[in-house]
Amino acid sequence: xxxxxxxxxLSVLCAVISIGLFLGFWWWGTQRTQLGKLLPDPGxxxxxxxxxxxxxxxxxxxxxxxxSSLRRVLIGFVIGSLxxxxxxxxxxxxxxxxxVFNPLYRVIRPIPPIAWIPISxxxxxxxxxxxxxxxxxxxxxxTTLNAxxxxxxxxxxxxxxxxxxxxxxxxxFRTIVIPAAVPxxxxxxQVGISSSWASVxxxxxxxxxxxxxxxxxxxxxxxxxxxxxAGIIMIGVGGFALTCIMRTIxxxxxxxxxxxx
Amino acid sequence: xxxxxxxxxxxxxxxxxxVVFVIAVWYVCINVLHLKAETVFPGPLTVVKTFVQxxxxxxxxxxxxPVHLFSSLxxxxxxxxxxxxxGVPVGIMMAWSKWVDRFVRPLFxxxxxxxxxxxxxxxxxxxxxxxxxxxxxxxxxxxxxxxxNSYTGIRQTKEEHLWVGDVFGATNVQKLFRIAIPTxxxxxxxxxxxxxxxxxxxxxxxxxxxxxxxxxxMIQQGRYSSKPALVFVGMLMIGIVGLVLDTALHWxxxxxAKGMNAE
Amino acid sequence: xxxxxxxxxxxxCIHAGKIFHTPDGEHEVVKDLNFSTRENEFLVLxxxxxxxxxxxxxxxxxxxxxxxxxxxxxxxxxxxxDVSRGVVFQxxxxxxxxxxxxxxxxxxxxxxxxxxxxQKRAQRYIDLVGLKGFEKSFPVQLSGGMKQRVxxxxxxxxxxxVMLMDEPFGALDAxxxxxxxxxxxxxxxxxxxxxxxVTNNIEEAIYLADRIIVLTNCPATVKKEYExxxxxxxxxxxxxxxxxxxxxxxxxxxxxLEG
Numbered sequence: 178x179x180x181x182x183x184x185x186x187l188s189v190l191c192a193v194i195s196i197g198l199f200l201g202f203w204w205w206g207t208q209r210t211q212l213g214k215l216l217p218d219p220g221x222x223x224x225x226x227x228x229x230x231x232x233x234x235x236x237x238x239x240x241x242x243x244x245s246s247l248r249r250v251l252i253g254f255v256i257g258s259l260x261x262x263x264x265x266x267x268x269x270x271x272x273x274x275x276x277v278f279n280p281l282y283r284v285i286r287p288i289p290p291i292a293w294i295p296i297s298x299x300x301x302x303x304x305x306x307x308x309x310x311x312x313x314x315x316x317x318x319x320t321t322l323n324a325x326x327x328x329x330x331x332x333x334x335x336x337x338x339x340x341x342x343x344x345x346x347x348x349x350f351r352t353i354v355i356p357a358a359v360p361x362x363x364x365x366x367q368v369g370i371s372s373s374w375a376s377v378x379x380x381x382x383x384x385x386x387x388x389x390x391x392x393x394x395x396x397x398x399x400x401x402x403x404x405x406x407a408g409i410i411m412i413g414v415g416g417f418a419l420t421c422i423m424r425t426i427x428x429x430x431x432x433x434x435x436x437x438x
Numbered sequence: 439x440x441x442x443x444x445x446x447x448x449x450x451x452x453x454x455x456x457v458v459f460v461i462a463v464w465y466v467c468i469n470v471l472h473l474k475a476e477t478v479f480p481g482p483l484t485v486v487k488t489f490v491q492x493x494x495x496x497x498x499x500x501x502x503x504p505v506h507l508f509s510s511l512x513x514x515x516x517x518x519x520x521x522x523x524x525g526v527p528v529g530i531m532m533a534w535s536k537w538v539d540r541f542v543r544p545l546f547x548x549x550x551x552x553x554x555x556x557x558x559x560x561x562x563x564x565x566x567x568x569x570x571x572x573x574x575x576x577x578x579x580x581x582x583x584x585x586x587n588s589y590t591g592i593r594q595t596k597e598e599h600l601w602v603g604d605v606f607g608a609t610n611v612q613k614l615f616r617i618a619i620p621t622x623x624x625x626x627x628x629x630x631x632x633x634x635x636x637x638x639x640x641x642x643x644x645x646x647x648x649x650x651x652x653x654x655x656m657i658q659q660g661r662y663s664s665k666p667a668l669v670f671v672g673m674l675m676i677g678i679v680g681l682v683l684d685t686a687l688h689w690x691x692x693x694x695a696k697g698m699n700a701e
Numbered sequence: 702x703x704x705x706x707x708x709x710x711x712x713x714c715i716h717a718g719k720i721f722h723t724p725d726g727e728h729e730v731v732k733d734l735n736f737s738t739r740e741n742e743f744l745v746l747x748x749x750x751x752x753x754x755x756x757x758x759x760x761x762x763x764x765x766x767x768x769x770x771x772x773x774x775x776x777x778x779x780x781x782x783d784v785s786r787g788v789v790f791q792x793x794x795x796x797x798x799x800x801x802x803x804x805x806x807x808x809x810x811x812x813x814x815x816x817x818x819x820q821k822r823a824q825r826y827i828d829l830v831g832l833k834g835f836e837k838s839f840p841v842q843l844s845g846g847m848k849q850r851v852x853x854x855x856x857x858x859x860x861x862x863v864m865l866m867d868e869p870f871g872a873l874d875a876x877x878x879x880x881x882x883x884x885x886x887x888x889x890x891x892x893x894x895x896x897x898x899v900t901n902n903i904e905e906a907i908y909l910a911d912r913i914i915v916l917t918n919c920p921a922t923v924k925k926e927y928e929x930x931x932x933x934x935x936x937x938x939x940x941x942x943x944x945x946x947x948x949x950x951x952x953x954x955x956x957x958l959e960g
Binding site: 332338340342359 | 794
């Protein structure tokens with residue numbers, strides 16, 4: 178116990194020193210070198226960020242921008258991952274479904290969601306729809322494959338066990354295949370949420386009136402490095418929050434997979 | 439035996455039928471029923487025609503398809519290579535040395551949740567529109583994926599294996615190169631493949647935003663000049679190249695892994 | 702005599718055989734297998750090596766088809782798994798996302814038995830296998846022996862007419878294995894069922910069996926049959942036990958030489 182506390186203190190101390198040194202170098206660089214012409218010092222960025230949060234940047238405050246990005250991600254992610262997981266489970270369990278859909282899926286999967294931006298604008302215009310379409314794609318492409326592998330690799334002994342206890346195919350799919358695939362599904366959802374977050378930022382950078390992607394893009398257009406950095410920080414915070422939420426849900430859903438170790 | 443073969447070929451036939459069916463529906467909807475104008479949704483024939491033409495014509499974006507492709511590949515591979523050379527050793531060192539871990543990890547954890555492409559505006563302001571800013575974005579995306587996976591890989595080394603090393607009097611460096619790195623190799627390769635995906639995605643994003651060449655630029659120009667067939671060609675090209683790069687890495691992984699086992 | 706035998710026979714193997722087709726050619730693992738069970742008997746299929754025994758259980762359970770001959774259960778040809786034939790797996794095969802209780806009541810739930818009723822019935826079998834207090838544990842939290850207790854309770858709770866046990870203690874350490882043999886003997890005495898039990902452990906076979914069928918190795922077929930009428934619970938070091946053990950082991954050696 179004592180050792181553990183010591184180790185914890187030490188790593189916190191090291192983290193503080195490390196980040197402190199980083200900020201120190203940054204500050205020193207902006208004050209004493211050519212870098213100052215390009216980059217604001219950390220204090221300026223911090224003050225600017227506080228201003229963006231309490232005041233406005235563009236039409237609303239920084240937090241509202243983050244909320245609109247999050248809203249797009251959540252809508253798209255829910256639709257895309259539901260579709261992806263369902264299709265993946267079916268493809269994993271039934272050879273017929275795999276034969277029909279897998280060739281088409283394999284054409285779509287290697288195209289990064291971001292490469293769909295131009296065509297989605299042609300099809301759906303510059304509004305919300307095009308962005309949500311993009312996130313649906315990002316979530317779909319990443320979750321399908323994992324759900325498929327998860328459903329395909331269910332231990333055949335478990336299926337036999339269910340059969341000898343009287344389960345019919347439909348019951349096996351619902352009570353055995355789906356829960357057995359949950360860890361694999363969550364691995365896919367985890368990648369899917371990161372990819373969706375990156376996609377929303379990209380979509381907002383191309384064309385939007387709000388959102389974190391817009392913040393950094395507008396910052397570039399106005400040559401405002403503080404705004405870009407504030408945006409990047411918020412993008413990091415958002416990405417981190419989404420990953421944490423996914424992990425927490427996974428922890429609850431997959432309690433049986435890890436507990437006792 | 440025959441039954442199994444028949445079953446397999448049956449599903450292959452279904453797969454082919456499924457693809458043919460989708461292309462047929464696509465053709466009928468666009469070219470027969472004219473449900474959408476070809477300036478919005480091109481028919482399959484137009485896409486093929488555009489692809490062939492783009493191999494040698496420069497309109498509307500000033501370069502042929504091979505030139506765009508080469509330009510994209512050049513930037514992607516440059517950034518990727520630098521990212522791997524930087525990321526893999528850093529990941530290994532973080533996992534191997536507690537002190538490196540304590541000092542580098544906090545900084546790394548700050549950068550990690552930011553998607554690589556979010557750095558594009560900053561790098562464009564710092565380095566201007568050009569190969570450096572794009573390569574820098576790809577470098578970052580690659581390095582993050584490589585660090586994460588190399589780190590995890592080294593951490594998977596079994597303590598017992600290291601004890602064996604101790605018994606035979608191996609030095610710390612020997613233990614790292616003879617035990618830990620070989621253990622981590624599969625994870626490192628996973629990292630290389632994840633990084634390639636991330637790099638390719640970051641490149642497309644960068645080219646969409648600010649470029650005068652490359653596949654991303656080409657599809658963006660296709661949109662501006664209302665030539666969705668060109669956008670289709672570009673997207674398929676991006677997908678195919680991504681797939682080829684991934685397959686190549688997979689092949690390399692198998693080769694190297696085999697070599698390790700033979701030793 | 703003939704008449705009586707038929708009524709009591711639950712499982713009959715008639716010239717049953719299994720040939721696997723692999724890329725290396727045909728592989729015969731079970732050949733011309735003939736035996737039938739008697740009511741409530743503890744029948745042990747004992748044989749060396751890894752070959753054929755699991756396939757026999759899989760065929761009786763209905764997981765795999767016999768390629769030659771046939772297998773009858775209560776006079777009807779076995780074509781697919783059925784609730785009348787419960788299986789205890791060597792790999793245990795508990796549903797890892799269900800608690801011990803949920804595993805045991807799974808069969809009843811599938812049948813549509815109401816919550817209260819099925820928990821009551823499941824509880825009885827959990828108590829019977831000695832797992833009271835572990836109802837809410839997930840399989841990862843249980844030891845190997847406890848997991849297999851859940852496996853046995855799960856099969857019993859569905860009230861099958863025949864229990865098929867495929868080396869159920871094969872994955873356990875020696876100490877736990879002895880304990881589980883005693884437990885199984887006790888459970889079986891409380892809940893009489895026809896049991897077909899596969900093992901490659903001679904002591905386990907003699908300790909548990911009413912009758913032992915010795916199988917040859919690859920392809921598996923009946924080598925010899927032994928009626929074991931030692932009084933239960935059996936003493937592992939009694940003279941008779943040791944004599945039987947010596948005799949069957951002797952058969953085994955010669956059959957292995959032939960194979």
